[in-house]
Amino acid sequence: MADYYHELGWRELGDGEQPNHLLHMARFLIDYGLYEVTFAEQWPRLPPAASIEAVENLKEIIIEDDSENNCPICLKKFCINEKAKEMPCQHLFHEKCIITWLYKTNSCPFCRYELPTDDKVYETFKIEKKRAAKRRENIETLHNSMFS
Ligand SMILES: [Zn+2]
Numbered sequence: 001m002a003d004y005y006h007e008l009g010w011r012e013l014g015d016g017e018q019p020n021h022l023l024h025m026a027r028f029l030i031d032y033g034l035y036e037v038t039f040a041e042q043w044p045r046l047p048p049a050a051s052i053e054a055v056e057n058l059k060e061i062i063i064e065d066d067s068e069n070n071c072p073i074c075l076k077k078f079c080i081n082e083k084a085k086e087m088p089c090q091h092l093f094h095e096k097c098i099i100t101w102l103y104k105t106n107s108c109p110f111c112r113y114e115l116p117t118d119d120k121v122y123e124t125f126k127i128e129k130k131r132a133a134k135r136r137e138n139i140e141t142l143h144n145s146m147f148s
């Protein structure tokens with residue numbers, strides 16, 4: 001039994017450690033395919049706001065040449081010497097535009113690149129979904145190596 005849990009990436013709790021109910025619930029729902037049923041419809045419709053830290057850490061750029069680029073949010077062109085914010089996906093936005101946007105949801109309006117959020121529930125599900133996908137991949141690889 002201990003091996004079974006170990007294999008699932010679970011471990012025994014240390015002294016004074018509380019079980020992480022949220023993590024267990026997330027794993028349970030995803031592993032049994034209930035995640036899609038439970039949450040795909042109603043949650044999350046939009047990912048939550050970006051974390052304050054992530055927004056504060058966005059790179060600031062001064063527009064140096066009269067480029068053809070528009071801000072994807074307000075669709076206005078950037079002017080020379082105007083301040084812009086660069087997302088990690090390298091898309092540029094007016095500071096005001098992107099901060100208002102990230103206050104509502106964490107993803108780049110242009111390519112959906114996601115910034116970290118302060119929302120524990122959302123972050124847990126995101127990590128667990130990745131883990132579940134990786135495990136499916138491993139099982140497929142194993143299956144293929146056995147039967148090809
Ligand atoms: Zn703008």
Ligand SMILES: [Zn+2]
Pocket residue numbers: 087089090091108109110111112113
């Ligand atoms: Zn982007």
